[in-house]
Amino acid sequence: MKLLDVKNLKTHFFTPFGVVKAVDGVSFELSNGRSLGLAGESGCGKTTLALSILGLIPYPGKIIDGKVLFDGVDLTNTSYSELRQIRWKEFSVVFQGSMAALNPLHKVGSQIAEPIIIHEKANKNEAIKRAEELLELVGIDASRADSYPWELSGGMRQRVMIAMALACNPKLIIADEPNTALDVIVATQIMNLIKELKNKLNLSMILITHDISVIAQTCDELIIMYAGKFIEHSDVPTMFKNPIHPYSKALISSFPSIRKPKSELKGISGSPPDLIDPPKGCRFNPRCSYAKDLCRNEEPELLEVKKDHIVACHRSDELLIGRL
Amino acid sequence: MKLKYYVGFRILMIIPTLLIILTLVFFIMHVLPGDPVRIMWGEEIPDTIIEEIRHNLGLDRPIHIQYIEYLKKFIRGDFGTSYRYKVSVLDKVKEVWPTTLEITIGGILLSIIMGIPLGIICALRKGGIIDQVTRIFSLYLYSNPSFWLALILQIYLGLTWGLLPTSGRCSLSYDIPRVTGMITIDSIMALNFRALFENLRYLIMPWLTVALVRMPRYARISRASLLNVLGEDYIITARAKGVRERTVIIKHALRNAILPIITMLAGSFVWLLGGTVFIEMIFSQPGMGRLLLEGLRGRDFNMIQGIVAIYAIIVVGLNTVVEVIYAVADPRIKY
Amino acid sequence: MLWLILGLSIKGGIQVELKKLRESKFAKLYLAAPKSAKINFLVGLILDIFLISLVIFGPLFAPYNPNEMIFDPLEKPSWKNIMGTDSFGRDLFSRLCIGTRYSLGISLIAVGVSLTIGVLLGSTSGFLGGTLDKFLMLIMDSLYVFPGFILVLIMAVVLGPGIWQTALAISIQRIPGNFRMIRSLTISVKERGFIESERVMGASDWHIIRHHIAPFYLSILFVTVSLGMARGTLSVAGLGFLGLGIPPPAPEWGTELAMGRPFLLMGAWWLIIFPGLFVLIAMLGFNLLSEGLDEISNPALRRLK
Numbered sequence A: 001m002k003l004l005d006v007k008n009l010k011t012h013f014f015t016p017f018g019v020v021k022a023v024d025g026v027s028f029e030l031s032n033g034r035s036l037g038l039a040g041e042s043g044c045g046k047t048t049l050a051l052s053i054l055g056l057i058p059y060p061g062k063i064i065d066g067k068v069l070f071d072g073v074d075l076t077n078t079s080y081s082e083l084r085q086i087r088w089k090e091f092s093v094v095f096q097g098s099m100a101a102l103n104p105l106h107k108v109g110s111q112i113a114e115p116i117i118i119h120e121k122a123n124k125n126e127a128i129k130r131a132e133e134l135l136e137l138v139g140i141d142a143s144r145a146d147s148y149p150w151e152l153s154g155g156m157r158q159r160v161m162i163a164m165a166l167a168c169n170p171k172l173i174i175a176d177e178p179n180t181a182l183d184v185i186v187a188t189q190i191m192n193l194i195k196e197l198k199n200k201l202n203l204s205m206i207l208i209t210h211d212i213s214v215i216a217q218t219c220d221e222l223i224i225m226y227a228g229k230f231i232e233h234s235d236v237p238t239m240f241k242n243p244i245h246p247y248s249k250a251l252i253s254s255f256p257s258i259r260k261p262k263s264e265l266k267g268i269s270g271s272p273p274d275l276i277d278p279p280k281g282c283r284f285n286p287r288c289s290y291a292k293d294l295c296r297n298e299e300p301e302l303l304e305v306k307k308d309h310i311v312a313c314h315r316s317d318e319l320l321i322g323r324l
Numbered sequence B: 001m002k003l004k005y006y007v008g009f010r011i012l013m014i015i016p017t018l019l020i021i022l023t024l025v026f027f028i029m030h031v032l033p034g035d036p037v038r039i040m041w042g043e044e045i046p047d048t049i050i051e052e053i054r055h056n057l058g059l060d061r062p063i064h065i066q067y068i069e070y071l072k073k074f075i076r077g078d079f080g081t082s083y084r085y086k087v088s089v090l091d092k093v094k095e096v097w098p099t100t101l102e103i104t105i106g107g108i109l110l111s112i113i114m115g116i117p118l119g120i121i122c123a124l125r126k127g128g129i130i131d132q133v134t135r136i137f138s139l140y141l142y143s144n145p146s147f148w149l150a151l152i153l154q155i156y157l158g159l160t161w162g163l164l165p166t167s168g169r170c171s172l173s174y175d176i177p178r179v180t181g182m183i184t185i186d187s188i189m190a191l192n193f194r195a196l197f198e199n200l201r202y203l204i205m206p207w208l209t210v211a212l213v214r215m216p217r218y219a220r221i222s223r224a225s226l227l228n229v230l231g232e233d234y235i236i237t238a239r240a241k242g243v244r245e246r247t248v249i250i251k252h253a254l255r256n257a258i259l260p261i262i263t264m265l266a267g268s269f270v271w272l273l274g275g276t277v278f279i280e281m282i283f284s285q286p287g288m289g290r291l292l293l294e295g296l297r298g299r300d301f302n303m304i305q306g307i308v309a310i311y312a313i314i315v316v317g318l319n320t321v322v323e324v325i326y327a328v329a330d331p332r333i334k335y
Numbered sequence C: 001m002l003w004l005i006l007g008l009s010i011k012g013g014i015q016v017e018l019k020k021l022r023e024s025k026f027a028k029l030y031l032a033a034p035k036s037a038k039i040n041f042l043v044g045l046i047l048d049i050f051l052i053s054l055v056i057f058g059p060l061f062a063p064y065n066p067n068e069m070i071f072d073p074l075e076k077p078s079w080k081n082i083m084g085t086d087s088f089g090r091d092l093f094s095r096l097c098i099g100t101r102y103s104l105g106i107s108l109i110a111v112g113v114s115l116t117i118g119v120l121l122g123s124t125s126g127f128l129g130g131t132l133d134k135f136l137m138l139i140m141d142s143l144y145v146f147p148g149f150i151l152v153l154i155m156a157v158v159l160g161p162g163i164w165q166t167a168l169a170i171s172i173q174r175i176p177g178n179f180r181m182i183r184s185l186t187i188s189v190k191e192r193g194f195i196e197s198e199r200v201m202g203a204s205d206w207h208i209i210r211h212h213i214a215p216f217y218l219s220i221l222f223v224t225v226s227l228g229m230a231r232g233t234l235s236v237a238g239l240g241f242l243g244l245g246i247p248p249p250a251p252e253w254g255t256e257l258a259m260g261r262p263f264l265l266m267g268a269w270w271l272i273i274f275p276g277l278f279v280l281i282a283m284l285g286f287n288l289l290s291e292g293l294d295e296i297s298n299p300a301l302r303r304l305k
Helices: A046-054 A080-086 A108-119 A124-137 A142-146 A154-165 A184-201 A212-218 A236-241 A246-254 A293-297 A316-320 B003-031 B036-041 B047-057 B063-076 B089-124 B129-142 B146-160 B183-189 B193-230 B233-240 B245-282 B288-297 B301-329 C002-023 C025-032 C035-061 C092-128 C130-145 C148-159 C163-190 C194-200 C205-242 C253-266 C270-297 C299-304
Strands: A004-015 A018-030 A035-039 A061-070 A091-094 A172-176 A204-209 A221-226 A229-235 A303-306 A309-311
Touching (some): A004 A046, A018 A046, A018 A061, A018 A229, A035 A046, A046 A172, A046 A204, A091 B233, A108 A124, A108 A142, A108 A154, A124 A142, A154 A184, A184 A212, A204 A212, A221 A236, A229 A236, A229 A246, A303 A316, B003 B063, B003 B301, B003 C130, B003 C148, B089 B129, B089 B183, B089 B193, B089 B288, B089 B301, B129 C270, B146 B193, B146 C205, B146 C253, B146 C270, B183 B193, B233 B245, B245 B288, B245 B301, B288 B301, C035 C092, C092 C130, C092 C163, C092 C205, C092 C270, C130 C163, C148 C163, C148 C205, C205 C270
Parallel strands (some): A035 A221, A091 A172
Antiparallel strands (some): A004 A018, A004 A061, A221 A229, A229 A309, A303 A309
């Protein structure tokens, strides 16, 4: 049985300016021990997807369609109080922006200990002890458990977030942009830490980021998201060697490679589409250099063009054989 | 800086602040038109006697000498003698200030009890009926001049319906040993609960006046502060961790939201010290506000300066206390 | 003929202004604002326009001369005197209408003076910094903590009764608050990088202040003025009630309230209710306006609403 099975999930935000279709029908599966990278531009719906799995979509958002099955349990149909009990125990999150995600008035140690006290019915001292162990695990001196978040550096706070996420031994960790706001050196350290922990503890992971180089280092699979929809999904080596969708291709070529011969850095022209009123047909068509009339009128479906490689593009077969 | 040094620093800062206020008021007083001696003794007294009285009071010396004398006496705690009452200013003030304090503290407590929970409920049920009604009423209450509200309460609750006594401090039929001067506390200490209830009737309208005008403000700031905190990311983190909603609100949200509320409370207290003038006048409560007014009208320099000095001490002291409390409560503040 | 030309040019002028208004930034902000903000703003605006017209066209609204004692004293409200008469036989409604001039006029002067001084001192202090700044801050802070009304009270007694004196008393109390606000605004603008680049380009301090810092003030100007008017009106009425401020026979609202008090026992409730009502309307008008304006011009605040 798959650990996580998302079927046709749709999360929309009902704002006074219109309905923002942040997640507009996405499906994927994740097996035990696998790690999945979710990439896309800012504002394409990645974080909303993570929050939807957790059941923590802020007002005015709502899941209006689809299912999220975790270990067979339908999370979209579970009551809030039941959800509350499995949260963190089964799956946890490392949020973006560690400074804002940690309560400034609570000590770091007690914040890590909090879920332990709730879910494992431990008493305060045991929980703090375990929190200190977790801090050591992520490379922070246990004495820092008495510090406040603002007393720590960005990198240390991120480690605290990771330690906190591991507190109840979850099966799945969702990491939302763990590297944004960190400088390159610290970011690399954090990524290595995540890799190490993932292997040691045999965790399943969803890594959300706009930086695909990070996914290349740590994940088994890669999904690329655009304007609320998935446009390509395959395993990491394939995606990097042979991306099919024009957007994926552009995204991957935006990142310079040390090994390949020197070439120009190509960006992607245009800007992300409006999620209230997305373009008709394929949502990428205004920015796509291969767009034809069909693309402007009909939305492409996600189709399996090769084994374990699905793409949503009308011209995928032509792109596959390299005719374009 | 360590906490000790910060506290020390704040305490030290009291001195220049006080000095400035006192100096300002002193010089303003002496620019005041109107000869206090004349006003006290009337027009008929011949000039020579006026001069003599003035000399006795030391009012004919050059200003800077008077100023230095004033400061010297202040340090000793001597506020001089009231021209009007002929007793030491300090004594007179001591006689009346429990009244002001009682009205102020009682009023604020009532506003807190009424306002803050309301604000919290409005934040938690944002957009609901309670929220909308509160907002409309708040604006209306807040725009009321306090003296008008006091008068209306006095007319309707007191005169027309005869529910509550309209003026004065306490039922003279109960004799309670004066410990603090505040009837509520003194009656409790004397364990005379009948007296307590009788006397409370006199205090309800002043308290209500204060509360009705201040409450909207408290409700609003509580609401805004809580809403602000609820929108923060760490609230989502707490929920994601599986914390019970009630705990999220109390342990995470309220704890962070309380800080701005504390600052506001202190500011309120200060404002109220000034605002009690009307309430004391309307409900005939012998308090500091009324004393100040009389002093001003009668050009009673010593009284005016004395009361202002005391206000200044209270205000600056309170401010310092609040700053220190804030520094302790919010570990983020760097000092 | 001349009237025709005048009328047409006024009409043309108004049309141009309306067009400018419709396309201005304010219009965009206004349309995006939530309903409650718009209601606040509009109701406040209507009340304020009403009040201002009372100030300007007072005598047109007032049915009788406020100072003529031609009626029976202490008459209940009736069709003849819609708000009754006072103890001297004067029509209360006319008196209160004219009284608007005092309250609003004095408030306006007070707000103007305190804002001007506050802006001058605040921006200089914030911009130049150093010992001048520290010195001014110390003084202003000391005054700021002091209970405001007491200061007004003392100043009012010291300066004596009268229009300018009252305005001055009120304005002095407001200066520390304005000073702090302008100073912190100035400092936050100063700390943004573009001031440095202006300097590099060789702009003089004065030029920087005028063209880059001043526009920031405009955004808060209207709200500050509106709030200031509200508090000023309250202070004027308060002083009048205590017998300071504007002396009788001037029909200031607070003074009327105080004069009516003794007659309460005789049942003359209108002498209390109506003057206070005017104060309430004025306060509501300004408070609503500033609330609405604040919400409209600060979309960031909307997250809380």
